[in-house]
Amino acid sequence: MLNADNVLAQKLSYFTRLSPDETAAVDQAADGLTRALPAKRDLIREGDPPHAVFLITAGWACRYKTLADGRRQIVAFLLPGDLCDVNNHVLRAMDHAIGALTPIQYVEIGHDRLSTLAQGSSRIGQALWWRMLVNVAVQREWTLNNGQRSALERIGHLFCELYYRLRCVGLTSGTGYAFPLTQNDLAEATGLTPVHVNRTLQEMRATGLIVLKERMLDIPDLELLEDxxxxxxxxxxLQEEGRRVLPERSDARIGR
Known part of the structure; x- marks a missing residue:
């Protein structure tokens, strides 16, 4: 589990270099009661009034929408260090649900507390905007994935994205990371059937693009998978002024 007292500052530091005072202010804002939620339970449901912003500190969650007949579409994965819906205080009711895919731990940050944090430092305020805009950019990329990319490209692209996002909070080992998603989860996120997901994963394994074993995903050749x-x-x-050291290949690509 990540330390809730510093994980938010760690995430925002990819946008800007926070001063010690700013880091302390962020840590204080995230210093709340850590709560737990079992897998397959909702953190908040569609139609519920938003009462706080959730900071995920352990486990994997997702944003999702459902149809009247129960069919579900996962529209985003929420990983440790992610803030869920920074500006949800402007809404009377949620237009999507947030559910736990695994057991999760999280902290609730009150709207007033987050607003005070943003107003107290222009750099923190801009960093929070950056996080929100990155979420929107990821959503655009997912739309492109499901509209134009092949099954192998959709799943492989998602694996690369998860690697970079988890690496930001120190949850990768080399080019591998813990991978708790089921084939049904992948199907609901990529617009494929579970059978198609299974067939695609077998193809990726056979060609050496991934090693998926015992809920661990390893990418033997990140450059090859990206290409x-x-x-x-x-x-x-991740090319903002506060960026950390990324793999040499990725630095070159990000800066192009």
Whole structure:
């Protein structure tokens, strides 16, 4: 589990270099009661009034929409370090649900507390805007994935994205990371059937693009997978002034 007291500052530092005072202010804002939620339970449901912003500190969650007949579309994965819907205070009711895919731990940050944090420092305020705009950019990329890319490209692109996002908070090992998603989860996120997902994963394994075993995903050759699925990490906007050291290949691509 990530430390809730510093994970938000760590995430925002990819946009700007926070001063010690700003880091302390962010840490204080995220210093709340850590709550737990079992897998397959909703953190908040569509139609519920938003009462706080959730900071995920452990486990994987998702944003999703459902049809009247129960069919579900996952529209975003929420990983440790992610803030869920920074500006949801402007809404009377949620237009989507947030559910736990695994057991999760999270902190609730009150709207007033987050607003005070943003108003107290222009750099923190801009960094929070950056996080929100990155979320929108990811959504655009997912729309492109499901509208234009092949099954292999959709799944491989998602694997690359998850690698970069998890790496931002120190949850990768080399080019591998814990991978708790089921084939049904992948199907609901990529617009494919579970059978098609299974067939695609077998193809990726057979060609050496991935090693998926015991809920661990490893990408033996990140450059090869990125080229195969036409992945460009620019939409994650990790090229800002506060960026950390990324793999040499990725630095070159981000800066192009």
């Amino acid at each position: 195969t699925v036409l992945f460009n990490p620019d939409y994650l906007h």
